[in-house]
Amino acid sequence: MATAIAVRDGHLVGAQAEIDTGIPLAEACGYQLAVIELLLRRAAIDLALPEPLSAQTTARRAFVMSTECGYVWGEADALHVMGLANIALGERGAARGPLEQAADIRKRIGHKGLAATLESLAAL
DSSP, X not given: OHHHHHHHTXXXXXXXXXXXXXXXXXXXXXXXXXXXXHHHHHHHHHHHTTOHXXXXXXXXXXXXXXXXXXXXXHHHHHHHHHHHHHHHTTOHHHHHHHHHHHHHHHHXXXXXXXXXXXXXXXXX
């Protein structure tokens, strides 16, 4: 809740701090899906700051964790952020693969973010 309020109010660094507090707590409790969701929120905030290298690293961690536990929704979200981070880093060619994978998964599972992924692909 504090993270959402901080983001709403434009306090992205504060939102990062809230997430960074929550991740170790979720890990200590064994809440892997919560950790993944927190990592994905952190990556999105990193992109908004902009801190694309941090976003890329964080999204990659979320992707690996999602793959390990079979959380396909998290895989799709992480791939999408990884592609956006590549674009922000000026690595447009490297963005295509993750965005295409994200689009494939999002289409298969009926993900509401499919249009955003397709728009990012079209802009390449």
